[in-house]
Amino acid sequence: MDFQTARQRVEELRRLIEEHNYRYYVLDQPVISDREYDALMQELIALEEAYPELLTPDSPSQRVGGAPREDFNPVRHPEVLLSLNDAFNEGDLLDFDRRVREITGGEVSYLIEPKIDGLTVALTYIDGAFSLGATRGDGQVGEEVTANLRTIPVLPLRLRQPLPHLVVRGEVYMPKAAFARLNAEREEAGEPLFANPRNAAAGSLRQLDPKVTAGRSLSLFVYQVISVTGAHVTTQAEALELMAGLGLPVNPYRFLAPDIRAVLAEIKNWTAERRAALPYEIDGLVIKVNDLALYPVLGATAKAPRWAVAYKFPAEQATTRVEGIILRVGRTGVLTPTAILTPVRLAGTTVSRATLHNEDYIQEKDIRIGDTVVIQKAGDIIPEVVEVLPEHRTGAEEVFNMPEKCPACGAAVVRPPGEAAHRCTGGLACPAQVLEGIIHFASRGAMDIQGLGPAIVAQLLEAGLIRDAADLYYLQKEDLLKLERFGEQSASNLIAAIAAAKDRPLERLLFGLGIRHVGERAARTLASHFGSLEKLIAASEEELTSLPDIGPRIAESIREFFAEPRNLAVLEKLKKAGVRMEAERAAAPAGPLSGKTFVITGTLPGLTRQEAEELITRAGGKVSSSVSKKTDYVVVGEKPGSKYTRARELGVPVIDVDGLKQLLRQ
Ligand SMILES: NC(=O)c1ccc[n+]([C@@H]2O[C@H](COP(=O)([O-])OP(=O)(O)OC[C@H]3O[C@@H](n4cnc5c(N)ncnc54)[C@H](O)[C@@H]3O)[C@@H](O)[C@H]2O)c1
Ligand SMILES: [Zn+2]
Numbered sequence: 001m002d003f004q005t006a007r008q009r010v011e012e013l014r015r016l017i018e019e020h021n022y023r024y025y026v027l028d029q030p031v032i033s034d035r036e037y038d039a040l041m042q043e044l045i046a047l048e049e050a051y052p053e054l055l056t057p058d059s060p061s062q063r064v065g066g067a068p069r070e071d072f073n074p075v076r077h078p079e080v081l082l083s084l085n086d087a088f089n090e091g092d093l094l095d096f097d098r099r100v101r102e103i104t105g106g107e108v109s110y111l112i113e114p115k116i117d118g119l120t121v122a123l124t125y126i127d128g129a130f131s132l133g134a135t136r137g138d139g140q141v142g143e144e145v146t147a148n149l150r151t152i153p154v155l156p157l158r159l160r161q162p163l164p165h166l167v168v169r170g171e172v173y174m175p176k177a178a179f180a181r182l183n184a185e186r187e188e189a190g191e192p193l194f195a196n197p198r199n200a201a202a203g204s205l206r207q208l209d210p211k212v213t214a215g216r217s218l219s220l221f222v223y224q225v226i227s228v229t230g231a232h233v234t235t236q237a238e239a240l241e242l243m244a245g246l247g248l249p250v251n252p253y254r255f256l257a258p259d260i261r262a263v264l265a266e267i268k269n270w271t272a273e274r275r276a277a278l279p280y281e282i283d284g285l286v287i288k289v290n291d292l293a294l295y296p297v298l299g300a301t302a303k304a305p306r307w308a309v310a311y312k313f314p315a316e317q318a319t320t321r322v323e324g325i326i327l328r329v330g331r332t333g334v335l336t337p338t339a340i341l342t343p344v345r346l347a348g349t350t351v352s353r354a355t356l357h358n359e360d361y362i363q364e365k366d367i368r369i370g371d372t373v374v375i376q377k378a379g380d381i382i383p384e385v386v387e388v389l390p391e392h393r394t395g396a397e398e399v400f401n402m403p404e405k406c407p408a409c410g411a412a413v414v415r416p417p418g419e420a421a422h423r424c425t426g427g428l429a430c431p432a433q434v435l436e437g438i439i440h441f442a443s444r445g446a447m448d449i450q451g452l453g454p455a456i457v458a459q460l461l462e463a464g465l466i467r468d469a470a471d472l473y474y475l476q477k478e479d480l481l482k483l484e485r486f487g488e489q490s491a492s493n494l495i496a497a498i499a500a501a502k503d504r505p506l507e508r509l510l511f512g513l514g515i516r517h518v519g520e521r522a523a524r525t526l527a528s529h530f531g532s533l534e535k536l537i538a539a540s541e542e543e544l545t546s547l548p549d550i551g552p553r554i555a556e557s558i559r560e561f562f563a564e565p566r567n568l569a570v571l572e573k574l575k576k577a578g579v580r581m582e583a584e585r586a587a588a589p590a591g592p593l594s595g596k597t598f599v600i601t602g603t604l605p606g607l608t609r610q611e612a613e614e615l616i617t618r619a620g621g622k623v624s625s626s627v628s629k630k631t632d633y634v635v636v637g638e639k640p641g642s643k644y645t646r647a648r649e650l651g652v653p654v655i656d657v658d659g660l661k662q663l664l665r666q
Pocket of ligand 2 (some may be wrong): 329406407408409410411424425426428430431433434
């Protein structure tokens with residue numbers, strides 16, 4: 001590959017990975033499997049190694065996770081929370097061990113722990129009381145989720161021993177049974193399914209309403225002491241024991257290996273059956289240097305420590321038969337083929353479908369109806385076809401061809417030049433596209449209408465109650481009561497949820513309209529630049545393309561969208577219904593604490609009460625004298641009073657002076 005081609009590919013990979021990071025870490029809704037994601041990342045790393053001049057510090061290969069969600073309070077971590085480097089085979093593990101011994105200059109013993117498939121949290125205990133909990137975020141700044149964490153039954157609110165200060169790192173996860181239950185409920189309600197237990201755990205913990213988290217059966221294992229006063233540990237094994245002794249949940253499995261050979265031998269004991277028998281998902285094993293004194297010697301890269309590595313289990317595979325291929329017509333008219341399989345057990349679930357993406361994919365793998373195929377799944381709901389086993393062919397297999405007419409509306413199907421997808425040309429006359437468009441409009445990243453899933457949208461369309469997304473806002477409770485499945489309560493709830501979705505930020509509306517190529521990122525850019533829908537409609541192609549993230553292709557499809565009278569009619573109806581079409585204006589006294597209400601209790605070390613209040617108000621915050629549900633934080637000093645107890649009862653986040661200073665620094 002020449003330099004020019006390499007550079008283009010590196011740029012393309014970074015763009016792709018950023019987009020997948022956003023879907024995975026911020027929305028908890030990945031669209032590709034972890035295997036596919038890992039392959040993109042490995043390709044990027046290999047290119048950056050081959051062409052070091054292409055390596056930049058902002059490359060996703062050099063960074064941890066994704067940006068924290070903005071609707072949570074940011075928490076700056078006292079120590080960066082890093083990710084782990086991956087090892088996919090014995091060779092990778094031997095390389096890891098060689099690097100460790102090169103730096104430390106001797107034999108090293110390792111502690112093996114299960115790699116729980118959940119999301120990282122950092123937990124702070126002050127004087128033995130749980131006082132702050134945060135997600136990893138981008139490693140530097142996470143999201144404050146103290147109140148949500150309090151709802152996890154195994155998380156102790158008090159330690160068995162009141163150490164003055166303890167920060168630990170752990171993994172919040174969703175047990176397999178709870179995951180299966182949650183997805184079954186979501187399917188029933190017509191809501192999008194979570195791809196795997198990790199996304200389900202992340203989506204459940206990062207809820208603005210802790211009551212939702214409480215209903216999700218989350219659990220926790222802690223595995224690292226980040227800092228401690230009042231106790232001392234010298235090995236990772238001791239750290240686990242200390243935490244267990246304090247009443248924190250620590251995984252029962254750990255294995256002390258005197259050297260890397262013992263690690264390789266122990267890994268073999270982890271069979272698929274053993275993993276399947278665990279009540280939670282593990283996606284590998286973490287191998288850590290046991291002697292903590294070596295950690296500062298080994299150090300870390302910007303992304304991961306050198307004293308640990310994540311060994312990832314190979315994907316599980318199964319062999320089955322393709323019984324048929326069906327097509328789904330998406331929101332933009334794309335026809336997506338799906339293989340219907342003879343049901344087969346794979347990685348603990350029964351699988352009967354596999355995604356086939358598009359015609360090229362089917363042709364490249366030469367997948368025919370009747371073929372015997374190998375499928376695989378790596379923690380995901382929808383598995384993929386790895387390969388066809390041609391030796392099983394009988395000659396009766398049928399080659400699949402994309403249809404010439406849309407199966408939903410009969411309009412012509414075309415494959416635009418340069419695209420992999422086939423599309424229905426029926427537009428707003430195609431019921432499948434209208435259905436998917438409204439589902440998208442109501443979805444979580446868009447207008448987020450709670451309880452309005454695919455099944456209900458389909459029902460409303462069939463009953464002729466709606467023809468487009470704007471009609472939702474004109475629904476009456478009486479209309480719903482006539483429908484099967486709706487009762488007094490559920491009808492009122494849906495009407496209220498639709499009304500509540502009138503005031504979503506402009507960028508959500510723009511994304512929800514389903515303009516081709518306008519994803520969440522482009523929608524954010526457009527909303528913040530134009531500030532209103534009216535201005536965007538009036539914008540010229542030049543003005544559009546002058547914006548970051550908006551290329552000629554996006555600009556053209558925006559212009560096309562607003563040139564279509566049927567789209568303008570929908571917008572007019574939305575406006576009449578009172579849907580917000582302007583961006584939010586900035587609140588008056590801007591500062592890191594704008595809009596936040598604080599209550600102070602106890603004597604604050606190093607600050608008088610008046611000084612603390614001034615700090616808060618100058619940063620845009622408010623100080624109130626009593627704790628209520630509206631309080632955002634209670635700042636606790638020495639000898640706190642009843643306000644502290646009240647805060648705990650209400651689940652209001654409790655911080656100390658350092659926590660306050662951290663908030664001020666953001
Ligand atoms: N499908 C997608 O679109 C997509 C997008 C982004 C990321 N991903 C997936 O996420 C991975 C990257 O996520 P990541 O940065 O969290 O890395 P990771 O999941 O590969 O490993 C690091 C994490 O392991 C966890 N962990 C669990 N048990 C542990 C233990 N005993 N000790 C230490 N850590 C433990 C920690 O939370 C730590 O942050 C990718 O490899 C990919 O599989 C997928
Ligand atoms: Zn159609």
